[in-house]
Amino acid sequence: MSASPVTLRVALIQTRTPASHAAALDHVAPLISRAAQGGARLILTPEGTNILQKDREILLPQLTSLEDDPVVQGLQKAARGLGVSVLVGSALVRREDGQAANRSALITPDGEIAATYDKLHMFDVDLPTGETARESATYAPGDRAVVAAAEGAVLGLTICYDIRFPALHRALALAGAQILTVPAAFTRPTGAAHWEVLLRARAIETGSFVLAPAQGGFHEDGRGTYGRTLAIAPWGEVLGKLDHDEPGVLFADLDLGLVAQARQAIPALANAQPFSGPVPLS
Secondary structure: OOOOOOOEEEEEEEEOOOOOHHHHHHHHHHHHHHHHHOOOOEEEOOOOOOOOOOOHHHHHHHOOOOOOOHHHHHHHHHHHHHOOEEEEEEEEEEOOOOOEEEEEEEEOOOOOEEEEEEOOOOOEEEOOOOOEEEHHHOEOOOOOOEEEEEOOEEEEEOOHHHHHOHHHHHHHHHOOOOEEEOOEOOEHHHHHHHHHHHHHHHHHHHOOEEEEOEEEEEOOOOOEEEOOOEEEOOOOOEEEEOOOOOOEEEEEEEOOHHHHHHHHHOOHHHHOOOOOOOOOOO
8 A cells, every 4th residue: 555645635525316227327327527627636435335225125136246336437437547546435236146135336546446344333223213224134144344445545344323332433444444434325203303412432442534425305215314524533523514415515625644643542442442241130
């Protein structure tokens, strides 16, 4: 990996992804171009960048492999043409075994896929509002954590509901991640209650930048997502925020030296101690 630059300009894309691949590419491509024109070297998109359709009977027949997905192919072409790195926050794709996966893909400036990560934690919940979700009914979970190099930085890849599992983020930081990526399609109730505080907590715990591009608004398939794309610094302060749920681009300039400073000031990664117990009370 090349030496880290003094600063890395990133762009976080907030989308309202449609329910078809063609419309999704038409939606996100201009935002990618705007991000590159603004000087971003690393551009990040949200969870479900390639299609959002909550009806599995309609969704599943449309899914292809990652390599054959038309939105991923379009973003590979865009990355190559613009000379930038693009993290497809996630694409909903079909695995080789036929099961569906919720998969991040890091695209290099030459248009190649350098790394992928399949979402580990499935969003299977019953919210107090009456909303329910059973992500595991549609997608197979991944089984490995992933770090990858891009633009002189080390990324730790996560997706949406993963934010609620601190051990994953700690493992990524211990493996060298300076930037934790959290592309998301957060629900509106959980977003209002937990989105920003969870992102800031993961940044503080690990001394990492946290970049969280989000879906926002009310989608063709009937779902509502929270938006409020955020960039968080290693000390926990908000570097930038889209304070709405409309499509847009958030720029942030990352001083990667702040990662080492935060980890030296509060060496929580180094100070952790092994322990036994507790024994559950009967």
